[in-house]
Amino acid sequence: MRIIDFRSDTVTKPSPEMWNKLKTLDNSNLGDDVEGEDPTVNELERKAAKLVGKEAAILASSGTQGNLISLLSQTSPGDEILIEERSHIYKWEVGGAARLGGLMVRTFPSNKGSFIPSKLQPLIRHKDIHEPVTSLICLENTHNDHGGIALPISLFKETESFANKNNLKIHLDGARIFNAAVALNQPVTEFTKFVDSVQFCLSKGLSCPIGSILAGSSEMINKARKFRKMVGGGMRQAGIIAAMPLVALESKWIARLAEDQKNAFRLYEGLLDSGLKINVQKPDTNILMVGFPENAPMSKIIELLNNDGIKTHDTDQRIRFVTHYGLNEDDVDYSIEIILKTFKKFFDSF
Structure with a gap:
């Protein structure tokens, strides 16, 4: 029987070019990534950071891990974060923000992922001694549960203005951000320049077998390295994982x-x-x-x-x-x- 697998773009297999890249590795291309000594991982992180217009990046084992260590790095236990009610972080990541981050998660509705940021003002809490501090807002692009909706750049710009007004950080779950960029015919940096951090998956449309990237400021990524280690994501000779993504992040593969x-x-x-x-x-x-x-x-x-x-x-x-x-x-x-x-x-x- 002919089998056609539409379950997810996570079922992709590497391209011939990716296998060829992996075959070029030898021990000189590998090192201990926890010590920052894997040259292939270091190359990937530099390339990824530049691609999304951020100072630094870190290789995570999955999108869920990338999102989690971003939240941990930009909040404090007891803070409240704002998340759209059908977002992946809220629905499909096992409550890690609450269980591991000690964060209160407050959801808000949207129209297929889109919303008016200024209308979230009543949700902001940061002055009353009895209330948690609202410290971060999360976006998702493309929005998985709304059907792969590509959210417009205007929403990111308005969200940045709202966040600045309320002293909030912005995290973008960009698991499929390159799908959004291609669909809207815009450079990915036109989205990421409005957010403090972005996570994107290597193992979905980009067709790599494993991994995600978290990018942001150098200070935030340094914190994220410690949290990645805490949740068991400290990998050793991870150049084996990082080689294929070096091909995936080339412009022709994204296109x-x-x-x-x-x-x-x-x-x-x-x-x-x-x-x-x-x-x-x-x-x-x-x-x-x-x-x-x-x-x-x-x-x-x-x-x-x-x-x-x-x-x-x-x-x-x-x-x-x-x-x-x-x-x-x-x-x-x-x-x-x-x-x-x-x-x-x-x-x-x-």
Whole structure:
């Protein structure tokens, strides 16, 4: 059976160029990263920091770890942080901000990830002796749970103005920030120049097998190194991990993300006029959300898709399809045919 995996862009495998880069390593390219002695890691961190316009960067083992050590480095236990209510940090990172950071998390609603920062003013707390200090606000771009929405630069600019007024730091969960930059045809620095820290994943659309980058000021990154060690992220000869990302951060590989976004739109067009009771959300980037009726048993439709060779996930009465390196137009066209047949089978029995 032909298997098409839409579960996530985390299922990507390295490109031939990445394997070739790894093959060039020998012991002269490796060292103890905890001691700051791995030349390949050091090169990657310099390259990543420059790419997003920050002073310094650190290699983390995952996006969740990168987000966590950023929060730990820019807050104090007992502080309150502001996070959009469907953000990855709030929904999918095991409550690390509260459990490990001792932080109070206050959520706010949005319109598919967008909001008016000035309307958050009533949430700010920093003067009353009885209240925690609000010290940081988090953004997410692209916004995963809203369907890979690419948030505009104007939101970042307005958030910076709001943060400066209220003495807040800004952290950007930019797991897929390069998808946003490609979709909006803007340099990534047009987003990152408005935030104090940014985390971006190497193991999603950039197709590396492991790792994320956290970038910010030199002072913040020095703190983050200590927190990374605290949570078990101190790696040794990590050049083995860092070699492939050196290829992934080249401009041509980042530009390749446009292919994923075209394939997501191709899938959208193929499912749009099905005549079935589904809501197909137009994708901004490489994530397509398909909504189902409130009483539809999602586990059943996922089971049917899996049985027909289409791997994917569901969340909140929606199915998420993620396009990525390794899927081409033919895969998408084949999938459209199978998905529509499976959906029809489901609704005929529902």
